[in-house]
Amino acid sequence: MLDLILTPDFFFAILRITAPILFATLGAVVGEKAGVSNIGLEGIMMMSALFGSLTSYWTGSWFVGLLVALIVGVLEALLMGFFAFNLKTDIILTGIAVNMIGSGGTLFLVKVITNITEGKPLASTTSLITAVNQIPSWNIPLIKDIPVVGDVLSGHSILTYIAFLLVFLTWVLLYKTPLGLNIRSVGENPNAAASVGVSVLKVKYIAIGFSGLMAGFGGAFMSMYYAMGWSLDMVAGRGFIALAAQAMGGGEPLGSMLSALVFGFAQALSIKVSSKGIDSNLVTPIPYLVTILGLVVFALVLRSKVKRQHSAAALKEAEKK
């Protein structure tokens, strides 16, 4: 078992698999910081994946495809924001609606669009993405020549590097910029934020727009690199796993990245195990089970921490007397 795991290509796989989850997780992190629970990440990823792959095929340029995926992601998130903030639809229900469109609605769209452009309705775009219009990978100079480390870190898609870079950038955004302060204050106490002149509505729109942007990245990664094209339900719960990663990471960028890596590990492991001839239906649910377990462990840890803090505070009180 260990010799199966302790290989460079296994660690390479973890990073590759984590990237789309990480994008969505960062979206969830910033959303939750502003008090916006975006459970529509899954559906937005599906939509971005679809339009990213189609555009990349039409234009022959992965970059334009990526751009369109991002725009679609942001627009869909802002539309969610309009319903949630202006029309006061429950944000959870808005997310459910987006996920409905992300599942069956995308299949409708791909059939209709390919019927017009290709002359026949296709049920997926898997034949449309090839090595030419795929998001390219990058061999990092120097690092790629280091034995083991180079095999793990070099040769990923550009988006994988962007994903991990964004962890740092998100942290900077949240803790080192005025906007980040506003986002956090709106999430913690919208009334207080409003009373000092922060436009709560605007900040919430920015936060949900950011989460849409991240889901756009994740979707593009899925259809233009991870798989060669869009197919039905291809995101397979990664948007939901991202919500769990956010919760387990305590809502912080770095911690959430670590929990996203745990899911990446679980999934890489399940792929490895199924290649050994074990029924894939038995190993595919591992990441989902790990999610449930992870949430439980996190809740238990949080609980004992709170208890310890309480008892420490009580001891202090007792000493004073």
Added chain:
Amino acid sequence: MNKKRSIIFSLVRGTAAILIALAVAALLIFVSSDGAGAGEKLAQTADAMRQLLIGPAFKSSGGISVKNLSDVLAAMIPIVFTGLATCVMFSANQFNLGAEGGIMLGAFVASMVAIYAPLPPVVLPIAAILAGALAVGAMMLIPAVLKAKLGVSEMVNSLMLNYVVLYFIKYLLNSHLADKSKGQIMSYPFQAHAAIPQLIDNGSKLSWGFVVALIFVVLVYLFMYRTRWGYSIRMIGINQDFAMYSGMKVAAVVVLSQVLGGLLAGMGGGIEVLGRYTTFNWNTLPGYGWTGITVAILAGNNPAFVPLAAFFMAYLNKGCNLMSTYCGVPSQLIDILQAVIFVFFAAEQFLSGYRQKLVVKSTQEELKRAAQEAQEKGEVK
């Protein structure tokens, strides 16, 4: 605002939401139709919309289509159950989205009992359905207890469970329980006496399950509005802190609402497979759970309106199927329609200006009446 006005408002709002959804549908059909000019496209759109709206009820010759209507009624059965399940869970403010996996697990467990349990007629289908319901009730204990005891999000957990259930069933079916003599992956056939008898034998699969579904609508309504537990569930949904301070066992009710939801979803799964199929062959999640959420939202989480909402969704779904058969519009249009209706129904501020006007009007009338009464009293003196 008086009762009559608020009913009028709900009707106007609901109609507006549906009209917007239909307009979106018409637009999508118009864009996607392969007609040459705008006129031809318009004709095709009109044709498709006619299938969508009238097709499920009427034949093209004009008479009422009994077959299509009974199809619609049959399609209501599973979504009435998932709708009721969602009503109960959402009423307690528990955003448990596990009805989707729940109905699949219920269907699977009921199927297994229907295949293997050596039970006499009548007892067998009942035992099968109950087994399915209990299995899902037990499954819902996981997100419910974790929420009540540890505060873990029931939403994420129930979503994860959906996937776990799906793959678990696929694994059991593929590796152990499949009928190897068949080309596709399916279970062995149910024992003949496990089938739920049909109400109408026209191939619509409108079984007695439909009647059971309606009975459960009444039962769940009575439970929610006429019992102490139902009251607790609703009160926790409205104001959890108030419920806690007034001495309700919040944790117990949180668990109860989700387990009840599970029982209902599981029962729906059992009734659906035994009424419609002769083997178990689902290899993806059926989508009834999501439709059930829409049904619950349309019904305003009130079980009494669930049959109406379920009829509406089943009707639209049938319309979309007819449209894809006769007009070549992909049937997945239903998902977009559903989502659009859904968000507008759930939007509190949708048409709030109109509601404001109605409120103002009511208040003015009341003031006038009060003034008049005061005047009359003055005259008497």
